[in-house]
Amino acid sequence: MAIAIGNPSQWLTRSGMTRALVAGCAWGITMGIGLTALSFSDCGIICLPDAALTTVIASVAGVVTLGPLAACGRGHGRNT
Numbered sequence: 001m002a003i004a005i006g007n008p009s010q011w012l013t014r015s016g017m018t019r020a021l022v023a024g025c026a027w028g029i030t031m032g033i034g035l036t037a038l039s040f041s042d043c044g045i046i047c048l049p050d051a052a053l054t055t056v057i058a059s060v061a062g063v064v065t066l067g068p069l070a071a072c073g074r075g076h077g078r079n080t
Contacts, residue, residue: 016071016072017071019070019071019073020063020066020067020068020070020071021063021067022070023062023066023067023069023070024059024060024061024062024063024064024065024066024067024070025059025062025063026062027058027059027062027066028055028056028057028058028059028060028061028062028063029055029058029059031054031055031058031062032051032054032055032056032058032059033055035051035054035058036050036051036054036055039051
């Protein structure tokens with residue numbers, strides 16, 4: 001995280017921001033589905049507003065926390 005904040009020119013590119021959004025949203029959607037399934041197994045019913053709010057909060061948290069890490073990531077085989 002310190003690397004991402006210390007040198008923003010590495011991750012403030014179009015591809016870096018795309019990786020940040022995709023990784024954060026994928027994590028958020030996965031967590032939203034998992035927490036909704038857990039709620040369904042406990043209560044036997046799915047509350048759509050609760051599922052939507054949980055998914056949105058998890059997606060925002062994913063973009064904020066995992067986004068910079070994904071943006072700074074480099075693919076295998078790159079030397080730059």
